[in-house]
Amino acid sequence: MTAIATNPPRDRRSPLERAYARLGVLLIAPTIIVFSLVIVYPLLAAIYLSVFSIYTPTLQGDFVGAANYIELLTGGAFWHSLGVTLIWTVGTLSLQIIAGIGLALLLHQNIWFRSLARSLVLFPYFLSTVVAVLVWRWLFNDLYGALNHGLIQLGILDMPLDWLGSMPNAMIGVILVGAWKYFPFVVIAVLARLQTIPENLYEAARIDGAGPVGRFFDITLPQLRSVLVVIILLRAIWDFKEFDLLYLLTGGGPVTSTQTLSLLVYQEAFGLNQMGQAAAYSVGMMLVMLAFMVLYIRRTGGK
Amino acid sequence: MTTNKWKSAGLPRRTVLGGMAAAGAAAFMPRRIHAQEQITLRWWSPQSSPEQLAAYETQIANFEALHENVSVVFERTSDEGYAPQLAAAFASGDVPNVVTHLPSFAVSNYWRNDLVEPFNDVIEMIGPDKFYEGVNRIYEIDDGQYAGTSIGNSAANVIWLRTDLMEQAGIDKNPRTWDELLSACQAMQGGGIYGAPLPYGRNSMTSLVFIGVIHQAGGMVFSPDLDVAIDSQETRDALEFYRAMREYCPPGATNYSWGESLTAFVSGATATGLYTGRVLTNVAAQNPSIADHITCDYYPTISEEVEPWTFNDFPSVFIPKDAQNMEATKQFAAFLFDPEGYIQQLHAAPGHVLPVLKTIAEDPAYLDNEIIEKYREEVDLMSEAAANGYNLGWESPEHQPNTRAGEVVNSGVIAEMVQRVVLNDENVDEVLGETASRIEEIMAG
Numbered sequence: 252m253t254a255i256a257t258n259p260p261r262d263r264r265s266p267l268e269r270a271y272a273r274l275g276v277l278l279i280a281p282t283i284i285v286f287s288l289v290i291v292y293p294l295l296a297a298i299y300l301s302v303f304s305i306y307t308p309t310l311q312g313d314f315v316g317a318a319n320y321i322e323l324l325t326g327g328a329f330w331h332s333l334g335v336t337l338i339w340t341v342g343t344l345s346l347q348i349i350a351g352i353g354l355a356l357l358l359h360q361n362i363w364f365r366s367l368a369r370s371l372v373l374f375p376y377f378l379s380t381v382v383a384v385l386v387w388r389w390l391f392n393d394l395y396g397a398l399n400h401g402l403i404q405l406g407i408l409d410m411p412l413d414w415l416g417s418m419p420n421a422m423i424g425v426i427l428v429g430a431w432k433y434f435p436f437v438v439i440a441v442l443a444r445l446q447t448i449p450e451n452l453y454e455a456a457r458i459d460g461a462g463p464v465g466r467f468f469d470i471t472l473p474q475l476r477s478v479l480v481v482i483i484l485l486r487a488i489w490d491f492k493e494f495d496l497l498y499l500l501t502g503g504g505p506v507t508s509t510q511t512l513s514l515l516v517y518q519e520a521f522g523l524n525q526m527g528q529a530a531a532y533s534v535g536m537m538l539v540m541l542a543f544m545v546l547y548i549r550r551t552g553g554k
Numbered sequence: 555m556t557t558n559k560w561k562s563a564g565l566p567r568r569t570v571l572g573g574m575a576a577a578g579a580a581a582f583m584p585r586r587i588h589a590q591e592q593i594t595l596r597w598w599s600p601q602s603s604p605e606q607l608a609a610y611e612t613q614i615a616n617f618e619a620l621h622e623n624v625s626v627v628f629e630r631t632s633d634e635g636y637a638p639q640l641a642a643a644f645a646s647g648d649v650p651n652v653v654t655h656l657p658s659f660a661v662s663n664y665w666r667n668d669l670v671e672p673f674n675d676v677i678e679m680i681g682p683d684k685f686y687e688g689v690n691r692i693y694e695i696d697d698g699q700y701a702g703t704s705i706g707n708s709a710a711n712v713i714w715l716r717t718d719l720m721e722q723a724g725i726d727k728n729p730r731t732w733d734e735l736l737s738a739c740q741a742m743q744g745g746g747i748y749g750a751p752l753p754y755g756r757n758s759m760t761s762l763v764f765i766g767v768i769h770q771a772g773g774m775v776f777s778p779d780l781d782v783a784i785d786s787q788e789t790r791d792a793l794e795f796y797r798a799m800r801e802y803c804p805p806g807a808t809n810y811s812w813g814e815s816l817t818a819f820v821s822g823a824t825a826t827g828l829y830t831g832r833v834l835t836n837v838a839a840q841n842p843s844i845a846d847h848i849t850c851d852y853y854p855t856i857s858e859e860v861e862p863w864t865f866n867d868f869p870s871v872f873i874p875k876d877a878q879n880m881e882a883t884k885q886f887a888a889f890l891f892d893p894e895g896y897i898q899q900l901h902a903a904p905g906h907v908l909p910v911l912k913t914i915a916e917d918p919a920y921l922d923n924e925i926i927e928k929y930r931e932e933v934d935l936m937s938e939a940a941a942n943g944y945n946l947g948w949e950s951p952e953h954q955p956n957t958r959a960g961e962v963v964n965s966g967v968i969a970e971m972v973q974r975v976v977l978n979d980e981n982v983d984e985v986l987g988e989t990a991s992r993i994e995e996i997m998a999g
Binding site: 306309410501503506521 | 638974
């Protein structure tokens with residue numbers, strides 16, 4: 252037997268290619284560093300904190316292992332808030348999508364003051380959440396609120412309705428305000444896509460005898476699919492972790508009926524000063540969101 | 555070479571050495587240099603009405619005039635928001651220099667976790683003899699060590715009454731017991747006016763007010779040794795009273811906190827109110843038509859045998875331990891009690907924050923105020939009530955200081971108990987048992 256001599260593997264790339272590769276690493280390095288600082292580090296820090304019992308103001312505490320996760324799984328608070336979060340997310344997201352598509356279709360038509368209407372429709376989205384909530388709280392107010400006043404004047408109500416302090420009104424209230432605040436995002440995205448759908452598709456459908464409803468379901472909706480996937484994905488993530496709007500509108504009440512996971516984390520971290528438990532809830536929240544996103548992308552990714 | 559250069563510059567060696575020696579000596583005088591440095595002090599408070607802000611500006615301007623190298627910046631926080639803001643500040647080490655108007659139980663919690671500078675020096679600067687007796691007792695968590703002091707007193711749960719509506723309803727005296735209050739509310743409710751603006755929201759006001767109601771039933775949240783004592787007949791009576799009052803409160807009271815409750819009475823939407831003396835200034839400014847028809851009293855109790863219990867949050871002044879420029883900080887904290895600025899601060903909301911210094915309460919400049927003169931009886935009653943007031947951090951003279959009271963309040967566990975029983979109609983025994991367990995968990999840390 253004779254051994255065949257082999258040469259050590261050679262880098263067959265030219266000096267220019269190697270220089271480009273080094274340049275590539277150099278160019279991508281800032282992104283990697285920033286990504287590590289703002290995503291990876293906080294993520295690892297949250298996981299690290301979640302295995303300690305930590306007093307928030309001092310960030311000092313003891314290692315407790317999986318105790319915070321056992322509390323998460325067995326305590327009930329997490330699951331209750333997860334249920335509330337899902338109701339809020341599905342409710343407000345559905346309304347945002349329906350209202351957003353509806354208004355985008357309307358604003359796509361040749362109507363009077365279309366430009367003005369397109370500008371005005373963005374108003375809720377640009378408004379600060381704090382200001383929007385103050386306005387809505389004022390509208391919902393039982394004693395001076397325009398909503399109760401109007402409904403009483405119209406004879407629909409005899410007495411003012413408690414909009415934010417009792418269930419199911421409180422959940423309906425926050426879902427409505429959330430939909431009002433964020434539907435313009437859907438309008439912008441859908442309107443942009445609508446303007447790129449070739450007109451000849453509609454002409455062909457009309458020749459084939461398709462009515463407005465048929466054209467919407469057979470042409471418009473399939474054409475919007477790609478943009479809707481992105482909108483639903485983004486808005487679902489944002490709504491799932493929504494904090495300020497809910498905190499300012501109801502504070503999570505009545506009792507814990509509108510206490511979403513974000514509010515639970517806040518309450519644990521700053522109400523009870525239990526940063527470790529709050530971090531465990533955050534990690535749980537992230538995993539739930541991750542699971543939903545993977546499922547959603549798998550379902551829609553191939554289409 | 556260097557020497558030659560100095561020579562060429564006309565500097566003899568002796569002069570150069572002298573200069574170096576002077577520079578060295580200067581380096582060993584940090585305090586003197588420090589005194590010349592421009593420093594900034596940060597002052598946090600949740601009390602920031604326009605009138606109060608004007609008073610703070612006067613205090614800041616007066617202090618800065620005395621200390622040219624110091625500037626003071628006021629930063630507002632809120633009653634519901636101070637806990638997370640301070641938690642973040644403590645955790646990051648970027649703390650304010652002086653914090654005022656937080657409830658005493660919040661300070662005691664920070665003290666217990668070694669986050670607060672002892673306040674003894676500041677009390678000495680103000681003059682311990684000037685304080686009303688017992689004012690600083692609540693801040694003496696460890697013997698001889700004060701975590702802070704009160705910047706004022708407050709009687710946060712006195713009952714406010716509309717005398718014109720009482721007269722119309724044929725009520726000839728202020729309600730003393732709960733039964734009398736319920737009857738009065740029933741008699742006065744109608745024509746768009748509700749009986750009372752009690753809070754039923756998931757917030758600290760509901761917790762704090764209901765703690766008072768438990769005491770007004772003769773009960774307590776903790777025993778003097780700080781064992782949880784909320785699961786009692788007295789709490790059941792308190793919940794029953796709170797449930798009975800619900801029909802006399804506006805529908806939206808289920809979401810009321812301090813602001814909504816105050817506005818409901820001041821606007822004339824309710825016949826009774828529950829608040830501090832801020833009612834007086836707000837009525838004068840926002841609804842003067844009822845200004846001649848309001849008065850206040852101790853909040854009724856379950857029976858005449860049970861003494862009134864006034865909630866005083868002992869609005870505090872304290873200094874975080876990590877605050878920069880500690881000497882200047884202490885001087886500024888003491889300066890907050892300087893008569894000119896302190897009186898202006900008290901006049902910003904007469905009767906809302908009451909003086910803790912005897913010298914100020916007797917000062918003609920303090921008494922020379924339109925609202926204090928007009929409502930002297932009410933201000934005196936609130937002063938007396940506040941002087942004998944308590945809070946969850948110190949429920950009675952027999953109680954030990956409760957350094958976890960802030961966490962119990964901020965957890966919302968008591969407000970949740972109220973909502974579950976009164977709004978959701980859940981089983982009282984079950985809710986009380988769970989509430990007691992949750993408070994025990996919080997106390998255990």
